Amino acid sequence: MSIVAVGSIAFDSITTPSGARENILGGSCTYFSLAASYFTSVRIVAVVGEDFTSDYEDVFRKRKIDTKGIEHVKGKTFRWGGRYVDNLNEAKTDFTELNVFENFQPRIPQDYMDSKFLFLGNIHPSLQATVRQVMNGVQLTGGDTMNFWINGTRPELLQTLKLINVLLINDTEAKMLAGDRNLPRAAQRVLAMGPQALVIKHGEYGATIFFREGAFGIGKHPFRAPALPIEQVQDPTGAGDAFAGGFMGYLASQEDINREVLKRSLFYGGVMGSFAVERFGTERLQKLTREEIDSRFQVFRELTHLE
């Protein structure tokens, strides 16, 4: 089944202990869609400026990602600059130029409307809600958010959370959203806000999925997928978005959405996140094979599998 992904396309300037790159293709929608494209057909909705040439669009086309929903407007594409100094888990932002992204109003092409899966990337919660309302035929909606919206637009975010089936955020965001520093308690509070499932991403430690009682099956226990310890982390940018792409992409490729499928999705999320960080930007995500992906899935599975 196809999935529609809404989010940002950006040009990133990144410095890590492994080197530096200027103006490379990035953005949440880019990482997400490349990662998801190995599992299902992906249709994206984003906005770019005049500096987004067809060479860049080819990156998506080569992965058969539908780019009809990329809106081209006057001005420059969103740019972000950041560096990872002491800690590869946290970027220090050098600059953020929203440019054309500042007035982004997602428009869903008519022939995207039959998609049954939707991923609402990290944009203003009111825009997320509008997209979800327009796409009223979707079966399952995944969503992301961030500290900026949790603190700055909380009432709007709380409305949007009622429309999201699976929320994917990190530890800090979950604790901030819930106002509770204990992770499992925070998870229960976030689930009470709307989502049936909550994926909390722990960076290099993997991710945990918490379920609302009765959602997607029975049982009260969460499920945790580890991350493979990676020796060569070149650039952590986009790892969370690649995780979401692997998770949602695998999910959208399945007939039935149940807990076993959600567990495997969590592992595939970790797998795609682990590939993303091995090279700068989207380099690694552009040319994987499904065989490489499934082989790493097995390594991840072995990583915690007891006989």
Add this chain to the structure above:
Amino acid sequence: MSIVAVGSIAFDSITTPSGARENILGGSCTYFSLAASYFTSVRIVAVVGEDFTSDYEDVFRKRKIDTKGIEHVKGKTFRWGGRYVDNLNEAKTDFTELNVFENFQPRIPQDYMDSKFLFLGNIHPSLQATVRQVMNGVQLTGGDTMNFWINGTRPELLQTLKLINVLLINDTEAKMLAGDRNLPRAAQRVLAMGPQALVIKHGEYGATIFFREGAFGIGKHPFRAPALPIEQVQDPTGAGDAFAGGFMGYLASQEDINREVLKRSLFYGGVMGSFAVERFGTERLQKLTREEIDSRFQVFRELTHLE
């Protein structure tokens, strides 16, 4: 098989968001031995002062821990005070009074000498080395250390690491010891210093065991055991020592030490750590049953088990 554990017995004064306790029984050897006592017979070597009355010794005796190696000397027992404010993963120390622990010279009772397993708790690396040399019949030695020794007595520590088969430390310690902020690279560097296996404890995210090539079996992949997300963390003190006790205790109870056994040990370590934090001090570790322990082991296994 019995295990000899060397380390500290202390009285702790602890404040956490759940409350406060004064002068409760603690110390690395205490948490370790209580946790290990559910799997194998444990013999301890420690030093206490005149304030360590027989009521305290009964805590060990009730778990059939051999206390012959507790040396009673003039003065006060080691005391530590600390609090967990914002972050349950990190204690702020209020005071440390080494007292009788300052001049601790571990003495191994003669009838401990037939033990095949040894755990060297977090003491001066030269003392660790001496104990290991005295106990020259042991099959497997586990050890712990901390930042204080890594920075302050590095040459001595490097000597001791050659005598340790399985080192158990946390993320920060591993990175500091290796001088590398990348965890799997740090692990390889630490393994090159001597140990055949390295267990890195990630607190609420579980633990990973890294193997030296060819040690305990074949294969180059590490293994990770997750930790159960715990809603009610009353007191994180001793979680790492309880982890080590569960890990070493289960290990010592097995005929053959191979990778499958080490993997299960890692899970049992996580299980004992998770029990430790549910109540203040050693309260929970004093009265568990093997059934409770194995039932939680199953929950941990399910937590990451894919069909």
